Amino acid sequence: MIKDRIVIIDGNSLINRAFYALPPLVTKDGKYTNAIYGFLTMLSKVYDEYDPEYIGVAFDLKAPTFRHKEYGDYKLGRKKMPPELAQQMEPLKEVLDALNIYRVEAEGFEADDLIGTLSKLCEEKGMESLIVTGDKDALQLASQTTKILITKKGISNLEIYDDKKLYDVYELTPQQFIDLKGLMGDKSDNIPGVPGVGEKTALKLLKEFGSIDTLIKNSNKITATKLREKIEKHASDAVMSRRLATIVTDVPVDIDIESLKRTEGHYDYIVELFKKYEFNSLINKFAIQKNEVNNEKKQKNLIKITNLESMLKAKSNMINGREIAIKSLTEESNMLTDEIICISMATREDIYFIDLKNTDKPKEIIEAVKDILSHEEIEIIGHDVKKEIIHFKPYDITINNITFDTMIAEYLIDPAKSSYGLKELSTFYLNESIMDDEELRGKGKKQLKPKDIDPQKVEKYMCQHVNAIIELMGPIEEKIKELQLENLYYNVELPLTEVLASMELEGIKVDKDMLNRLKIEFQDKLEELTKNIYSLAGVSFNINSPKQLGEVLFERLELPPIKKTKTGFSTNAEVLEKLYDKHEIIPRIIDYRQIAKLKSTYVDGLLNIINPITNRIHSSFNQTVTTTGRISSTEPNLQNIPVKLEMGRRLRRAFTAEEGYRFVDADYSQIELRVLAHISGDENLLDAFDKDQDIHTRTAAEIFDVDMEDVTQEMRSNAKAVNFGIVYGISDFGLGENLNISRAKAKKYIDSYLEKYGSVKKYMGDSVKAAKEKGYVKTLLNRRRYLPELHSSNFNIRSFGERIAMNTPIQGSAADIIKLAMVKVYKALNEKQLKSKLILQVHDELIVEAPQDELDIVKELLKECMETAIELKVRLKADLSYGDTWYDAK
CATH class of the missing domain: 1.10.150.20 (5' to 3' exonuclease, C-terminal subdomain)
Structure with a gap:
């Protein structure tokens, strides 16, 4: 009878698999961590699925083994471990020690031998052994009680072998x-x-x-x-x-099985290490808190609001408290009519919980909440405050004095994080584990609606969250000050949450009839292209299948293959562009793909998300996604409508102003090049902008050494590619590819540019040098981007880091400026009490929907706010247009 289960991990095999399975993960100070992260992910999976009572990890040591002595060529010629992996071996062992996981090592023997010896010992004791490895050599250890878990497809899947399975597969x-x-x-x-x-x-x-x-x-x-x-x-x-x-199964090592007993790790040590290696999302998986009471202590006095009397008393206390953390939970039906299920609020002393489904006078209680949130002297703190603004809008509640948002603040502190969830922040800053959304609601198809969750669980979740928000404010605020981010945070990002909430609530109108007409037109065009493609190919096939398309192009039509993948020939956009002139089928395939994407993503996609109440589309604008500081949008992504295609531009006709209103569109003119002129101080660039010259014509004149009036359209086009490519650290190869010219010619263009714009060349070198010394670069408003890539031994990764070091201060500053402009425009529209609303931001472009009688005021206001958003050595310039549709306004 099996008594206990032990998991024995082949440490070298698993860390090796993890290293090659995951993309490079690097901490802010340049430490590689992908192998350790992958190892811990697999360990967590093993814990969840097999729940072993005992665990150990076996490692090879550097010393030669008996096999090397018997056969001198043993493992000769094996590729040396990459330095990016080698530097993760000792940190992994340090992490395992913190987790109280026993390490098995012995000179003269390999990890396999130690695993074999340990599994044999456990077998004799009647234990079930699970050996986790990527090496099939271990299959010789399989038995009824010893199972081998072979890693498949990186580290995500395990295939289990015992002696029976071994015989079934290999006989x-x-x-x-x-x-x-x-x-x-x-x-x-x-x-x-x-x-x-x-x-x-x-x-x-x-x-x-x-x-x-x-x-x-x-x-x-x-x-x-x-x-x-x-x-x-x-x-x-x-x-x-x-x-x-x-595999040797009788290595002379003295192993006490009880020392492999699975126990809790050293909580503080685990948290310290996981913070060091930036494994914030894993802390709660491995760091088991010493006592759960800790959370309860932090929650202070919990006061449940069950009637109007208790609400009014709470209101009085909260107004005196002056500082309140807020969180609400809604039914998630329609953002414009969404019903709030419950509200939690916290002061420094108390936590209040309101279950609106179980109170005697919910309308009156909401009115009391309105008095608190709209009180001009009460400071409101939240996590993702934009969501709170939207939740309370259907109740005609305006949150007046938002003073802190922990999510936005943490984004500025570390813009490369994959998650800014309260659970991660609470663990990182407070060493407290709280419930997250997945624990509350589940995930995937089994995810519950808030109203279907156990009320006690909801209460605990809500109270933990507001408690965490108010406790997090202190340490996060200190970090904001330490990194000198106060101006960017308090004057740009925090007020921007209100602007974005307003834009989401306003939405943008779409012409449903026009979308339906476009749908038919695009479908007809796709059918026509399909017939043409089949005719040219001489066979019918699935055009959307890269495998079938590859077979048609490179086997049937015998076009020269450009690139191969594991599954066959590559048919990506880059490959098709290179084949453009090789066969008349290629332009049609490119057209087919572009139209198919327009139809599925935008025409069909937009028709599915029109709000039935407003007949408008309410996109979500995200503040914490990009590392550059740019705003992104989802559902739909309005930033990605392809405007180079006429069909893409026509799609903009479907976005229309309300009757009696017009769109006013303002677009920054060459903002990144103006920022480059300011930061580099280059006299040629400054002079061109000072004289309001066409910068691409001026650059062409400089590069080709001709007068500006002699610059041809081709020269200007080439100069434009150089202008925009240079700040991205474009190579001669990259520029040559873009312009379809020789590498030598491209190098000549770049060299000529850097000779004429010497201060730009100096800026580029200085930027990379400073980034290598500090580990980060900054924008004009002090936004940081950390660049661990600069310390990589991999040339391609290091070169990428250098390009980012040159570009981020430019692109990031442009992002800061458009945000400054948005805040200014929003405030100015409100101060003048205009009906006009800022409804859209796309890259360097702002759109205001204005009634006809406010058109002149808005045009002047928009231009002034954008052009005075920040003072640079060159004048900012915004180009204005207006019309009934987004297409006309461009």
Whole structure:
């Protein structure tokens, strides 16, 4: 009878698999962590799925093993461990020590031998052993009680083998599996085996003879002459190879099984290490709190509001408290009519919870909440305050004095985080574990609506969250001050939350009839293109299948293959562009893809998300997604409507102003180049903007050494590519590809540019140098972007970091400026009590929907606010247009 379960992990194998399975993860100070992160992810999976009572991790040591002594060429020629992986070995061991996971190591023996010895020992004690490895050599250890969990597809899947499964797959016993290795050898370990004998032949021989020994004794029975000669000639190699491949199960090490007992790790040490390696999302998986009471202590006095009397008393206390954290939970039906289910609020002393479904006078209670949130002297704190503004809008409640948003603040502190959830922040700053949305609601298809969740669970979740918000404000605010981010935070990002909430609530009107007409037109065009493509290909096939398309282009039509992938020929956009002139089918495939995307993503997509109450689309504007500081939008992504295509531009006609209103569109003119002129102080750039010259014509004149009036359209186009490419650190190869010119010619353009714009060249060099010294770059408003890529030993990754170091101060500053402009425009419209509303921001463009009688005021206001958003060495310029649709306004 099985008593206990032990998991034995092949440490070297698993960290190696994790390293190659995951993209590079690097901390702000340049430490690689992807292998450790992947290892811990797999460990968490093993804990969840197998819940072992005992656990240990075996590692190889650098010292030679008995195998090296027996066979000098053992593992000879094996590729050296990459430095990015080597530097993660000791930190992993440090993490395992913090988790109280026993490490098994012994000089002269490999991890496999230690695993074999440990599993044998556990087997004798009647324990079930689970060996986690990516190395199939371990299959020789399989038995009824020892199972091998082989990692498949990186680290996400495990395939389980016991002796029965081994026989089902290979028709071999565990002992015969060693003989298999002896015959076929192992290239990765440089075990010779019998030359020319692969897995298929070795399996056939073992099925016939049973073992290497029997095979050698009966080699005369091998009918294939050449194979018989190989076996007879290399019999000693087969025996030696089997010996090298045999896992030792009696290593002379003294292991006390009880020392492998799974226990809680060292909480503070785990938190410290996980913060150091920026594994914030994993802290709660591994750091088990010393006591759960901690959370309760932090929650102070919990006051449940059940009637109007208790609400009025709470209101009085909260107004005196002056500082309130707020969180609400809605039914999530329609943002414009969404009903709030419950509200939690916290002061420094108390937490208040209101279940609006279980109060005597919900309308009167909401009115009391309105008095609190609209009180001009009460400071409101939240996490993702934009959401709170939207939640309370259907109740005609305006949150007047928002003074802190923990989510936005943390985004400024570390813009590269994958999550800014309260759970992660609470763990990181407060060493407290709280419930997150997934724990509350579940995930995927089983995710519950708030109204269907256990009310006690909802209460705990809500109270934990407001408590965390008010406690987090102090340490996060300190960090904002330490990094000198106060101006960016309090004057740009925090007020911007209100602007974005307003834009989401306002939305933008779409012409449903026009979208339906476009849908039919696009479908007709797709059908026509499909017929043309089939005719040119000479066969019908699935145009949307890269595999089938690759077969048609490169096998049937014999076009030159540009790039191969694991699954066949690449047919991505870059490949099709290079083949554009090779066959008339290519332009049609490109057109097909573009129209198909327009139809599915925008026409069909927009028709599905028109709000039934407003007949408008209410996109979500995200403040904490991009590392550059740019705002992004989702559902739909209005930033990505392709305007280079006429069909894409026509799609903008479907976005229309309300009757009696017009769109006023203002677009910054060449803002990134103006920022470059300011930061670099380059005299040529400053002079061009000061004289209000066309910057691309001026650059063309400088590069090609001609007068401005002699600049041709082609020269200007080439100069434009150089202007925009140079601040992205474009290479001669990249520019040559973009302009379809030789690399030598592209290099000449770049060299000429940098010669004429010497201060730009100096800025680029200085920016990279400073970034390498500090580990980050900054925008004009002090927005930071950390660049661990600069410390990479990988040339491509390091070069990417250098390009980002040059570009971020430019692109990030442009993002800061458009945000400043948005805040100014929003405030000015409100101060003048205009009906006009800021409804859209796309890249460097703002759109205001204005009634006809406010058109002149808005045009002047928009231009002034944008052009005075910040003072630079050059004048900011906004180009204005207006019309009934977004298309007309451009």
